[in-house]
Amino acid sequence: MKYFLYLVATAVVPEIKKLTGVKDIRSVHVTFNESAQLAAFVYYAAAIQSPNGEPSDKLTEQLFAYTQDTPKDTPMDKRKEMLNNLFAQYKMNSPYQLTQTQQEEVFSKMDQAQKIIEAANITSVPTFIVNGKYLVNTPAHKNLQDLANTIKYLEAK
Secondary structure, rough: EEEEEEEEOHHHHHHHHHOOOOOEEEEEEEOOHHHHHHHHHHHHHHHHOOOOOOOHEEEEEHHHHHHHOOOOOOOOHHHHHHHHHHHHHHHOOOOHHHOOHHHHHHEEEEEEEHHHHHHHHOOOOEEEEOOEEEEEEHOOOOHHHHHHHHHHHHHHH
């Protein structure tokens, strides 16, 4: 795989894919806090049940919306129902319905992501690494098109 995107907010992925023409952008979740850990667990619960090991862009956007937009005061039973319904749309088990083996696989993915983040010394999101060696200075870019141009340039090196 040529590209890694380390992020909490996955909303930029489809746009970067479109602007760069790159279809194989993989992502791992940076878990700087408890909220990000929950989002990562939800994401990896979908990833382990997805045919190519990554949820579709549409599902990823819906998972992001669930984790970011659900009001903090939403009762736990309502949150659980919402998540169960979302996963059911894709014929997947929600994080609440995972088997012990699936839970272990999710935790393994989270551990693997944490090791990557520590090895790459990721301190902010989103962070792009191109061709396994170029760390893109994301904040230095004015907009997504500027970022996409840098990614395409580095890919060609």
